[in-house]
Amino acid sequence: MNINIGSKIPETNLVKATANGPEQISSNDYFKGKKVALFSVPGAFTPTCSAKHLPGYVEKAAELKEKGIDAIACTAVNDAFVMSAWNGAAGSEAIEMLADGNGDFASAVGLEMDASGFGMGKRGQRFSMIVNDGVVEQLNVEAPGDFKISSAEYMLGQL
Numbered sequence: 311m312n313i314n315i316g317s318k319i320p321e322t323n324l325v326k327a328t329a330n331g332p333e334q335i336s337s338n339d340y341f342k343g344k345k346v347a348l349f350s351v352p353g354a355f356t357p358t359c360s361a362k363h364l365p366g367y368v369e370k371a372a373e374l375k376e377k378g379i380d381a382i383a384c385t386a387v388n389d390a391f392v393m394s395a396w397n398g399a400a401g402s403e404a405i406e407m408l409a410d411g412n413g414d415f416a417s418a419v420g421l422e423m424d425a426s427g428f429g430m431g432k433r434g435q436r437f438s439m440i441v442n443d444g445v446v447e448q449l450n451v452e453a454p455g456d457f458k459i460s461s462a463e464y465m466l467g468q469l
Contacts, residue, residue: 312420313439317446320418324385324408327394337415340408341444344380349438349460350421354388354396358457363436364400370462371404377469379440381406387413387433410434421451436460440468 313319319341323334340346349367351359364384367374371382383406386393393407401407408415416422416434424432438460440448448468450459458464 313446313449315446315449319441319444319446322410322414322418324410324415325390326406326408327390332390332409335408337418338444340383341441343443345378345443346441347374347379347382347438347462347465348385348441349383349462349465350385350416350434350436352386352433352436354386354392355399358436359386360396360400362457363460364396364405366462367405368400368402370466371402373466374462374469375404377466379469383408385410385415385434387411387416438465440465 319337322337324337324340325332325334349363351363353359367382374382382404385408387410389411390409393409397405397407410416413422413432421435421437422432436452436457438450439446450464452460
């Protein structure tokens with residue numbers, strides 16, 4: 311499936327790190343009844359993701375919420391422990407980390423990429439979307455190597 315504006319988020323499982331350990335959450339349950347600013351990165355702790363992508367959403371979290379966003383979430387093909395450590399190192403409590411350890415979500419939305427040439431295997435592309443009650447309202451997929459339209463600043467202009 312290739313996700314588009316107007317598409318319903320496909321049913322997959324994501325994982326959040328909690329005080330009780332990793333907790334699976336279905337995408338249907340996560341996105342139900344709220345407006346979510348979702349951004350995806352190729353990998354936690356990678357250069358652009360750590361220097362620009364996550365910090366932009368941390369910096370703009372209050373502004374996104376002022377414009378009607380209920381939750382800000384980040385997904386990557388990493389495990390919940392790595393996502394939690396990355397958020398602890400560079401993020402904030404305003405960002406919910408949703409681990410896509412097996413790449414099921416990236417594959418289900420048709421936004422996976424092969425980063426084997428960099429020793430990273432299958433990953434999710436860099437993108438952002440606004441999801442309202444499980445339906446995609448905005449979708450911003452970056453060209454390979456770019457970081458322009460998936461930023462928090464760009465998303466603010468879409469709200």
